[in-house]
Amino acid sequence: MEPIEEIIANNLVNLRKKRGLSLDKVADLTGVSKAMLAQIEKGKSSPTVTTLWKIANGLQVSFSVFMKEAVKPQIEKININQLPPVIDNNGNYLVYSIFPYHPEKKFEIFTVDLKPGYSHISEKHLGEEYILIKSGELTIDIHGKEFVLTTNETINFSSSAEHSYINSSKELVSFYIFIYYPDDIH
Amino acid sequence: MEPIEEIIANNLVNLRKKRGLSLDKVADLTGVSKAMLAQIEKGKSSPTVTTLWKIANGLQVSFSVFMKEAVKPQIEKININQLPPVIDNNGNYLVYSIFPYHPEKKFEIFTVDLKPGYSHISEKHLGEEYILIKSGELTIDIHGKEFVLTTNETINFSSSAEHSYINSSKELVSFYIFIYYPDDIH
DNA sequence: TTTTATTGTTTATTATAACATACAAATGTA
DNA sequence: TACATTTGTATGTTATAATAAACAATAAAA
Helix, strand or coil: CCHHHHHHHHHHHHHHHHHCCCHHHHHHHHCCCHHHHHHHHCCCCCCEHHHHHHHHHHHCCCHHHHCCCCCCCCCEEEEHHHCCCCEECCCCEEEEEEECCCCCCCEEEEEEEECCCCEEEECCCCCEEEEEEEECCEEEEECCEEEEECCCEEEEEECCCCEEEECCCCCCEEEEEEEECCCCCC | CCHHHHHHHHHHHHHHHHHCCCHHHHHHHHCCCHHHHHHHHCCCCCCEHHHHHHHHHHCCCCHHHHCCCCCCCCCEEEEHHHCCCCEECCCCEEEEEEECCCCCCCEEEEEEEECCCCEEEECCCCCEEEEEEEECCEEEEECCEEEEECCCEEEEEECCCCEEEECCCCCCEEEEEEEECCCCCC
């Protein structure tokens, strides 16, 4: 048995035990057979990369979790009206940070109100951006290319591209911005 | 061929070419056969974790080098109307997965339509949940405690608490569910 | 208490990873 | 130029990954 097999074995056993899952349940979640999971946990078999990928996907952990070596039950309800805007362009472009970035997390969420006829140029920044429309119609210019989003449309793009938000419509547009910061940014 | 196999194939080819190494040389350095290396590079075989480990060690790179997708500036616009619902309770509770979970990311995003008078009990699951209202009024029962959310309110809680979504109003409620999965292996 | 379901382990079978070897084409050397 | 070496590909064989099914022990349900 190679050292890497033992590392994976230990990590899989620990994760499964921590979650209180049976081999059967993990097999259901991952599409990998119960017998194979047992072999891996016992260090009796070295799984293919595909198999380990399936396990990671099924257990919704990063692949790297198996290569290496905290949860607070907390309910936080927020009333946006009581938040000060982090950006206020005379009431025409309002940004509220509803779930701020936290060093142990890799995302933050904003909500934005943009009045008709107004736009906002966003500076290039790290991360991936996901735009979720709440109401109205938003035009996004991403590096010179325009996309129009209505309430049944959503978009994601790399924030390192130049982009701006534009309200070309006759009504207020409200939307959520979710910014995800992947682990290693080279 | 699984996507992960193609990712590994590309990364191995690129690294080998960049270093100007032949398959033979890499086989010498890693202890993995030339034929197997060719299979991996062609995506014709999914190596075991041990084999990939040997390759990483022989080439003196981190294991994770082979897992990384090339960073492509990608813009993905999605029309929710064209997505099949992942859950459809006779049209009364519709769930659409707009940005599915990916093992190298730690979140997924859904949008939900819940008709008046209907509710949905969500099984306990991992992660933290963030609810962003699009339109209407949503009541969430979290482990027996009720919270009412309108369009200017948002909430987050641990998904490991029993929770259900309830539409007690007279109109459709639409909302986004953002589920974040922290790396937890403790 | 009896019956049923679940759990991890074991066994046998199938699929495929990984190898050794051969081969044709390309490259390098004398 | 002729010969030798290297390169990536193809082929067949061996080892092992991965599975389905069976099993015994334990836990849960009736």
